[in-house]
Amino acid sequence: MTNKRAVWLTVCFVAYIVVFGAWSLITPDRKLSEFENRALAQLPQFTTAKLWDGRYTSQMEDYLADQFVNRDMWVGIKSDAERTLGKTENNNVFFGQHNYLFERFAAPDGLFHRNVESIRTFAKRHQDTSVYMLIVPQSEAVYPDMLPPYASATSYSPQKVIDHTFQTLKGDIVPIPVLDLLKAHRQESVYFRTDHHWTMRGAYYGYEAFARAAGLEPVSLNALASRVLSDTFYGTYYTKANNKHIQPDTIELLEQPLPPYQVCYSDSQTCTDSFYHLDALKQRDHYAVFFNGNRAWTTITTSNPSGRSIAVFKDSYANDFVPYLAKHYTRIDMIDMRFFRDNVDDYLKQHQLQDILLLYGAKTVAEDDIFKWLN
Amino acid sequence: MKKWILIMMAMMLVVVAGCGSKKVEVANIQTADLLVKMQEAGGFPPAGEGFDIVNLKENADIASKLNIDQSLLAEGIYMKALINIRADEIIVLKAMDEKDIATLKKALEDEAAAQQKMWENYLPQELDKVKKHIIKQVGPYLTLIIAEKAEDVEKAFDTALQPAS
Numbered sequence: 001m002t003n004k005r006a007v008w009l010t011v012c013f014v015a016y017i018v019v020f021g022a023w024s025l026i027t028p029d030r031k032l033s034e035f036e037n038r039a040l041a042q043l044p045q046f047t048t049a050k051l052w053d054g055r056y057t058s059q060m061e062d063y064l065a066d067q068f069v070n071r072d073m074w075v076g077i078k079s080d081a082e083r084t085l086g087k088t089e090n091n092n093v094f095f096g097q098h099n100y101l102f103e104r105f106a107a108p109d110g111l112f113h114r115n116v117e118s119i120r121t122f123a124k125r126h127q128d129t130s131v132y133m134l135i136v137p138q139s140e141a142v143y144p145d146m147l148p149p150y151a152s153a154t155s156y157s158p159q160k161v162i163d164h165t166f167q168t169l170k171g172d173i174v175p176i177p178v179l180d181l182l183k184a185h186r187q188e189s190v191y192f193r194t195d196h197h198w199t200m201r202g203a204y205y206g207y208e209a210f211a212r213a214a215g216l217e218p219v220s221l222n223a224l225a226s227r228v229l230s231d232t233f234y235g236t237y238y239t240k241a242n243n244k245h246i247q248p249d250t251i252e253l254l255e256q257p258l259p260p261y262q263v264c265y266s267d268s269q270t271c272t273d274s275f276y277h278l279d280a281l282k283q284r285d286h287y288a289v290f291f292n293g294n295r296a297w298t299t300i301t302t303s304n305p306s307g308r309s310i311a312v313f314k315d316s317y318a319n320d321f322v323p324y325l326a327k328h329y330t331r332i333d334m335i336d337m338r339f340f341r342d343n344v345d346d347y348l349k350q351h352q353l354q355d356i357l358l359l360y361g362a363k364t365v366a367e368d369d370i371f372k373w374l375n
Numbered sequence: 376m377k378k379w380i381l382i383m384m385a386m387m388l389v390v391v392a393g394c395g396s397k398k399v400e401v402a403n404i405q406t407a408d409l410l411v412k413m414q415e416a417g418g419f420p421p422a423g424e425g426f427d428i429v430n431l432k433e434n435a436d437i438a439s440k441l442n443i444d445q446s447l448l449a450e451g452i453y454m455k456a457l458i459n460i461r462a463d464e465i466i467v468l469k470a471m472d473e474k475d476i477a478t479l480k481k482a483l484e485d486e487a488a489a490q491q492k493m494w495e496n497y498l499p500q501e502l503d504k505v506k507k508h509i510i511k512q513v514g515p516y517l518t519l520i521i522a523e524k525a526e527d528v529e530k531a532f533d534t535a536l537q538p539a540s
Contacts, residue, residue, distance in 0.1 A: 032499065294497070372440045
């Protein structure tokens with residue numbers, strides 16, 4: 001190596017460190033990354049104990065990586081470069097056709113079977129009531145042709161989770177199959193492209209199936225007023241994909257005319273008169289427009305004279321489904337077992353809830369360790 | 376030269392062996408009292424309003440839901456947000472026998488992993504709390520801390536377990 005070249009190399013190397021180091025230093029730290037939708041690491045507190053067990057240095061590493069100048073831009077460039085090279089996924093999110101994103105579904109393990117057993121124990125204890133169960137598949141089950149080539153070979157089939165659950169719980173629950181219905185209406189945007197949830201239109205078909213199983217006359221789709229709440233919705237898949245070129249989603253509201261009703265939340269003293277929380281449209285997660293996100297329990301009281309009541313054990317897939325039920329029930333209680341730690345049976349008895357519906361995404365049934373709290 | 380290396384190696388061995396056999400001395404404190412100190416440090420409301428506090432030695436149901444084998448416990452306590460959508464959680468265990476510490480630690484690791492899974496698609500701030508969870512062992516005591524100020528809670532755990540000198 002010539003002397004000149006060595007000097008040149010050294011200057012570039014040192015300049016790189018100094019420029020980016022100083023630039024990072026003077027740029028104020030950020031708490032959240034809007035693009036990645038996650039909290040960024042903050043300057044770690046120093047203690048000798050932490051230095052000793054290696055935690056301090058690893059926290060420092062996270063801090064420097066997260067607070068690097070123009071992090072979002074670099075993250076975007078990395079993912080663009082990878083896509084140019086033919087990569088069809090990032091963070092287990094597949095880049096599908098027509099701006100669709102899908103998430104890889106890992107093959108379920110023993111937890112799935114324990115969850116199904118917990119549901120069985122719960123259903124057996126409530127044999128005197130009808131226990132309905134609706135499992136919402138992930139969008140890849142409805143749009144498998146939109147997946148990148150070979151992706152399906154590396155992802156577990158949501159349909160298998162649903163079939164296995166319904167088969168195992170045969171006789172204990174009333175299954176509400178929805179996959180074929182959703183497939184039949186796949187042209188109508190029944191799922192978000194950038195988020196893991198079904199849309200309110202997709203949820204309508206779930207509601208229709210439930211209503212028929214429960215002996216209720218579903219409201220016709222034509223009787224619902226359609227209103228676009230947002231056309232700038234970026235969901236959870238988008239956040240994981242780090243792909244800035246994906247077009248945003250639209251959130252459609254399908255409203256039926258209803259007499260006044262009241263919605264009360266477990267963690268709030270006040271009640272509201274609407275299922276929809278329009279302020280959520282100012283935040284990152286527009287899906288929170290439905291019931292303002294998830295709560296331990298949510299109680300809906302309507303002026304419906306039927307006197308019928310229902311407990312909906314749910315995850316967030318129920319949030320754009322439950323508004324349809326207001327037509328049929330006088331009281332609806334949504335219970336989210338991720339946050340609810342009271343005794344379930346006491347709660348059902350205290351509020352004299354008649355019907356029971358378990359409404360969950362297939363991923364929750366397969367992977368979330370929450371069903372043990374039912375018993 | 377060779378001799379020196381040998382002597383050095385022998386000394387190293389002694390030092391290493393010495394470290395290994397050193398028994399950690401800890402204060403004897405009830406897990407419930409330990410939890411109170413940790414709650415204070417973490418800025419949780421006094422008397423744990425809004426939180427469910429369960430004695431894991433008495434409540435077999437909750438212990439088994441957390442995959443904690445009660446027979447391995449001398450004591451145990453569990454604090455969890457009751458209805459609020461908060462990931463905050465503290466578990467403090469005291470093992471009956473030191474040989475079971477690894478089993479109990481595994482239960483805490485599994486619980487942290489399950490919580491992380493649960494929060495993954497939801498509130499990023501809460502997920503961040505879970506990701507920064509701390510699992511720590513001092514003598515027969517073990518803790519899992521999921522809290523905004525996890526490191527302060529950890530410090531309270533350490534301080535409370537220091538033997539009175």
